[in-house]
Amino acid sequence: xxxxxxxxxxxxxxxxxxxxxxxxxxxxxxxxxxxxxxxxxxxxxxxxxxxxxxxxxxxxxxxxxxxxxxxxxxxxxxxxxxxxxxxxxxxxxxxxxxxxxxxxxxxxxxxxxxxxxxxxxxxxxxxxxxxxxxxxxxxxxxxxxxxxxxxxxxxxxxxxxxxxxxxxxxxxxxxxxxxxxxxxxxxxxxxxxxxxxxxxxxxxxxx
Amino acid sequence: xxxxxxxxxxxxxxxxxxxxxxxxxxxxxxxxxxxxxxxxxxxxxxxxxxxxxxxxxxxxxxxxxxxxxxxxxxxxxxxxxx
Numbered sequence: 661x662x663x664x665x666x667x668x669x670x671x672x673x674x675x676x677x678x679x680x681x682x683x684x685x686x687x688x689x690x691x692x693x694x695x696x697x698x699x700x701x702x703x704x705x706x707x708x709x710x711x712x713x714x715x716x717x718x719x720x721x722x723x724x725x726x727x728x729x730x731x732x733x734x735x736x737x738x739x740x741x742x743x744x745x746x747x748x749x750x751x752x753x754x755x756x757x758x759x760x761x762x763x764x765x766x767x768x769x770x771x772x773x774x775x776x777x778x779x780x781x782x783x784x785x786x787x788x789x790x791x792x793x794x795x796x797x798x799x800x801x802x803x804x805x806x807x808x809x810x811x812x813x814x815x816x817x818x819x820x821x822x823x824x825x826x827x828x829x830x831x832x833x834x835x836x837x838x839x840x841x842x843x844x845x846x847x848x849x850x851x852x853x854x855x856x857x858x859x860x861x862x863x864x865x866x867x
Numbered sequence: 868x869x870x871x872x873x874x875x876x877x878x879x880x881x882x883x884x885x886x887x888x889x890x891x892x893x894x895x896x897x898x899x900x901x902x903x904x905x906x907x908x909x910x911x912x913x914x915x916x917x918x919x920x921x922x923x924x925x926x927x928x929x930x931x932x933x934x935x936x937x938x939x940x941x942x943x944x945x946x947x948x949x
Contacts, residue, residue, distance in 0.1 A: 691945075698940050702932025711921060720936055727940045775906070781869025787905035794912050798919050807920035826917050851878040858906075858913040866909075 679743045686734045698727060701744055705751045711823055712755035714812060718762065722755040729754065752828060753838060759816065770815055773856035790865045797865065810860035818853035825850050868896040873903050877910050 682700075685693035702723065709719035709726075730750050737746055776784040790797075797803040811819060824835045825846070832850075836843045868876075873896050879885045880893050897904060 694944055695937065695941055698932060698937050702937065702940075706932050706936070707921075720939075723932070723936065724940050724943060728943055731944055775874055777869075777871040777874075781871040783870045783874075783902050783906065787902055787909060789905065790909070790912065794915050794919075797916065804920045807916045811917060811920070822917065826914055827921055847878065854878065854910060854913055854917075855874070857917060858909045861913050861916060862909060 683743060694731060701747055705747060708751050709755045713758050718758040722758045726751040726754040756838060773859045788867045791867050806864050810857055813860055814853055814856055818849055821846055821849040822853040868892045870903055
């Protein structure tokens with residue numbers, strides 16, 4: 661058997677892969693299965709690593725480390741989730757480890773991105789409507805790039821939580837375990853990250 | 868409820884996690900304060916924009932993993948230390 665036998669057509673979605681057959685071959689140590697695992701899921705997983713690491717070199721290193729870790733531990737994979745979900749978590753963990761070893765870039769102070777209030781509790785700022793609805797904005801490549809750029813400007817601790825919860829769609833408990841934080845701390849950080857992103861997007865898109 | 872308190876409860880409201888008494892106070896404030904209506908709109912839009920900014924565009928197929936990276940991973944796997 662070769663990797664193409666697992667995929668009905670070249671370029672088909674990873675969801676179409678026969679994970680049971682692939683897992684069996686991986687556990688038997690069949691070399692073609694390891695390469696298939698890289699080819700089938702690698703593109704999407706590299707995109708995940710890029711989002712978290714923010715640069716190509718770290719993303720590639722994280723992906724390679726993740727695959728090596730997965731190959732070493734495939735015997736212990738219990739099948740309680742999809743193979744793709746299991747790989748996704750390993751890649752996220754490896755990408756976070758790469759981030760921790762990297763020197764931090766200068767970050768905008770979080771205080772300047774959170775809402776300010778008057779003594780009586782009213783907002784200092786008067787908010788206006790955005791120039792375009794979200795659906796229209798998202799049709800535009802430049803607007804999507806601007807959103808990604810705004811997320812990249814968030815301080816690391818907040819950007820990580822926003823990416824893991826809102827974009828990678830991991831649960832609060834999973835994120836807490838990955839970051840060594842309490843679920844409450846993750847919730848607080850996510851709320852602040854969303855508020856900060858809202859401030860940055862307002863600078864881009866408000867009338 | 869003040870605008871400051873309203874902002875603190877935003878994530879709970881969006882996530883449907885507020886106790887009913889707090890939700891009532893939140894919605895009462897929402898009915899009276901145009902500025903907070905807009906702030907809530909911005910908050911929701913930010914979540915939606917963030918989620919969708921990384922999605923592939925219509926018809927765009929996610930890129931394959933580069934061939935040199937596939938080779939590097941497979942080579943590392945075959946090495947005795949793997």
